[in-house]
Amino acid sequence: QTEIYGKGALMGITPTVTTDPRLLEEQAKRALGTRAFNYVAGGAGEKATMDANRLAFRQWKIIPRMMRSMNGQDVSVELFGQKYDNPVIMAPIGVQGIFHEDRETGLAAVCAEEGVPYTMSTASTCSIEDVATASGDGKRWYQLYWPHDNNITLSLLNRAKANGFSVLVITLDTWALAWRPADLDNAYVPFIKGIGCEVGFSDPVFRAKFEKESGSKIEDDIMGASRAWLGEIFASDPHTWEDVAFVRKHWDGPIVLKGIQHVEDAKMALACGCDGIAVSNHGGRQVDGAIGSLDVLPEIVDAVGDKMTVLFDSGIRTGVDIIKALCLGAKAVLVGRPIIYGLGINGRDGARQILKGLLADFWQSMGLSGIRTVSDCNREMIRKVQHAG
Numbered sequence: 078q079t080e081i082y083g084k085g086a087l088m089g090i091t092p093t094v095t096t097d098p099r100l101l102e103e104q105a106k107r108a109l110g111t112r113a114f115n116y117v118a119g120g121a122g123e124k125a126t127m128d129a130n131r132l133a134f135r136q137w138k139i140i141p142r143m144m145r146s147m148n149g150q151d152v153s154v155e156l157f158g159q160k161y162d163n164p165v166i167m168a169p170i171g172v173q174g175i176f177h178e179d180r181e182t183g184l185a186a187v188c189a190e191e192g193v194p195y196t197m198s199t200a201s202t203c204s205i206e207d208v209a210t211a212s213g214d215g216k217r218w219y220q221l222y223w224p225h226d227n228n229i230t231l232s233l234l235n236r237a238k239a240n241g242f243s244v245l246v247i248t249l250d251t252w253a254l255a256w257r258p259a260d261l262d263n264a265y266v267p268f269i270k271g272i273g274c275e276v277g278f279s280d281p282v283f284r285a286k287f288e289k290e291s292g293s294k295i296e297d298d299i300m301g302a303s304r305a306w307l308g309e310i311f312a313s314d315p316h317t318w319e320d321v322a323f324v325r326k327h328w329d330g331p332i333v334l335k336g337i338q339h340v341e342d343a344k345m346a347l348a349c350g351c352d353g354i355a356v357s358n359h360g361g362r363q364v365d366g367a368i369g370s371l372d373v374l375p376e377i378v379d380a381v382g383d384k385m386t387v388l389f390d391s392g393i394r395t396g397v398d399i400i401k402a403l404c405l406g407a408k409a410v411l412v413g414r415p416i417i418y419g420l421g422i423n424g425r426d427g428a429r430q431i432l433k434g435l436l437a438d439f440w441q442s443m444g445l446s447g448i449r450t451v452s453d454c455n456r457e458m459i460r461k462v463q464h465a466g
């Protein structure tokens with residue numbers, strides 16, 4: 078303790094990334110170009126949902142207990158029959174290559190070193206195979222932007238399975254991209270230029286389909302291939318609940334539906350045979366004016382929490398945020414922007430600092446709150462307090 082405060086969080090090494098969550102975004106803004114920064118920091122509409130996500134966290138207060146030793150403190154969790162060192166998962170984030178040349182492979186390696194599962198996005202700038210190699214023995218999950226062509230879906234699932242991705246996360250809330258002014262004003266469309274299409278371009282089934290239909294090789298028509306890939310993953314209509322049966326049939330590992338905000342949808346996910354859900358509003362990037370993600374967590378946990386694994390994301394910035402989500406019933410949380418800011422500021426070292434800092438903050442805050450294990454997190458440890466004004 079005295080050593081940390083005497084030498085700083087990095088034990089004497091000058092940090093390249095701030096440990097202050099309020100300053101991190103500012104630092105990322107200076108480090109990243111406008112377009113990349115706007116892409117990560119942006120949200121839908123006037124960012125009302127992003128605000129609601131943070132407000133929801135602020136309204137819940139921890140009620141710490143005293144004289145409880147940290148000896149034996151253990152923050153490991155079991156998810157889908159597997160033990161994890163921490164209840165923290167790297168959220169799927171697309172097009173990481175625009176933030177730093179270390180991109181998905183660099184971040185997957187960092188997550189493996191820190192014992193945090195890396196969730197790979199379908200919109201990555203690296204192939205499934207390259208991310209798996211970089212992740213090595215690390216735990217890895219695969220996030221599906223769900224193609225409408227079942228042959229392409231099958232090909233992605235098979236590649237993910239063959240490359241050691243254990244959990245399938247299907248994102249439901251982004252079947253079309255939302256109105257995101259910060260991206261629209263910059264005419265910033267990374268996908269159209271082929272960035273973020275690597276998973277598709279390296280897919281043999283998509284390649285064959287594109288070449289057959291267009292008569293060109295992907296490399297000779299990057300714009301056309303990008304549009305075709307985008308059409309596959311962000312189609313004009315969402316899938317249906319009945320379609321889940323197809324994926325269920327072809328994926329024998331756990332399936333998590335991401336983007337659940339309504340109790341009835343949580344019940345549908347359960348009825349479809351899914352193993353988990355991620356209560357998430359995509360970090361406020363889809364429906365502007367949507368409810369804060371933490372605000373719907375308790376009712377969803379009450380409805381399905383004893384029958385399936387409820388994960389949470391949208392708005393986690395600090396260790397106590399993780400505690401609050403766990404106290405409201407989440408089994409683990411996914412973290413997005415802060416780690417990407419670290420990646421953008423200083424590549425894999427920056428991402429590592431943010432991740433290590435968040436885990437240390439969580440550990441310390443658990444101890445100081447008198448909570449020894451994740452299963453000791455419960456609603457008696459927190460209270461909702463709304464201050465006027």
Ligand code: FNR
Pocket residue numbers: 116117118168169170171172198199200220248335357358359360361362390391392393411412413414415
């Ligand atoms: C995302 N998110 C996301 N989700 C997903 O399922 N697939 C994806 O490719 C992406 N891409 C993506 C890019 C960027 C730049 C951001 C910020 C977010 C959503 C992400 O997984 C997660 O739900 C949110 O980031 C969580 O909110 P916080 O932690 O960023 O507040």
